[in-house]
Amino acid sequence: MKIILLGSGTSQGVPIIGCNCKTCTSKNPKDKRLRASVFVETEDAKILIDTSIDFRQQMLRAGITDIDAVLFTHHHVDHIFGMDDLRQINQRLNKYIDIYGNNTTIEEIKITFRYIFDEELIRYKSVPLVNLNTIDNTRFYIKETKIIPIEVFHGRIKILGFRISNFAYLTDCSLIPESEYEKFENLDVLIVNALRRKPHPTHFNLQQAIEVAKLFKPKATYFTHLTHDINYEEINPSLPENINLGYDGLIIELKQ
Numbered sequence: 001m002k003i004i005l006l007g008s009g010t011s012q013g014v015p016i017i018g019c020n021c022k023t024c025t026s027k028n029p030k031d032k033r034l035r036a037s038v039f040v041e042t043e044d045a046k047i048l049i050d051t052s053i054d055f056r057q058q059m060l061r062a063g064i065t066d067i068d069a070v071l072f073t074h075h076h077v078d079h080i081f082g083m084d085d086l087r088q089i090n091q092r093l094n095k096y097i098d099i100y101g102n103n104t105t106i107e108e109i110k111i112t113f114r115y116i117f118d119e120e121l122i123r124y125k126s127v128p129l130v131n132l133n134t135i136d137n138t139r140f141y142i143k144e145t146k147i148i149p150i151e152v153f154h155g156r157i158k159i160l161g162f163r164i165s166n167f168a169y170l171t172d173c174s175l176i177p178e179s180e181y182e183k184f185e186n187l188d189v190l191i192v193n194a195l196r197r198k199p200h201p202t203h204f205n206l207q208q209a210i211e212v213a214k215l216f217k218p219k220a221t222y223f224t225h226l227t228h229d230i231n232y233e234e235i236n237p238s239l240p241e242n243i244n245l246g247y248d249g250l251i252i253e254l255k256q
């Protein structure tokens with residue numbers, strides 16, 4: 001099983017347009033962050049989590065040419081706005097793509113992407129061709145790959161993280177209900193959001209993300225959805241053992 005961190009940035013990305021701070025002007029490639037997304041290739045399935053605003057660039061950069069399914073964490077624009085570019089996969093491989101999200105996410109996608117349900121445009125294949133699947137907090141399968149949704153809070157809204165084998169991905173989370181703790185047992189790798197150093201009402205900050213890692217003790221933890229407050233050279237060496245900042249292009253190989 002192969003995991004590619006396609007984007008490790010918060011909603012604005014890093015650098016931020018017009019910002020001259022140390023991180024935004026950094027020469028370190030690990031300080032250049034597209035919007036949050038991850039690609040997971042299992043033995044039988046190619047799974048994308050979220051179609052970020054930077055989806056097209058992320059596919060090109062990582063050399064990804066095929067996707068079987070998209071899992072959506074939630075409907076915020078940084079996580080869905082790249083969806084139009086699924087068209088290229090539909091057209092080239094002549095297939096529909098299954099997309100999965102909770103009820104709110106699927107309903108919001110229907111509103112935001114109203115045009116993709118236009119029958120004439122579908123006939124001409126000039127819109128992304130997708131099968132919508134509304135999921136709740138129960139496990140399901142993509143081919144033979146088991147997907148375990150993890151229901152967490154993003155401020156007041158309920159969103160989904162996902163566990164696939166011994167890997168879990170959690171972004172835009174501000175609270176994990178205790179009822180979901182068992183889904184974090186025996187993880188090899190956890191990717192979890194750590195927005196910035198100061199607290200934030202709807203995202204874990206750095207300290208809270210460290211506490212999550214210490215609570216569940218995955219073998220390795222990587223932080224994502226990072227703002228320009230998180231400078232790689234400054235922050236990464238200060239993190240506890242087995243915890244690191246994620247960065248765009250990070251590849252993790254795991255036994256499934």
Ligand SMILES: [Zn+2]
Nearest residue numbers: 011076078172
């Ligand atoms: Zn976000």
Ligand SMILES: [Zn+2]
Nearest residue numbers: 019021024228
């Ligand atoms: Zn900046």
Ligand SMILES: [Zn+2]
Nearest residue numbers: 074076154172
């Ligand atoms: Zn969000």
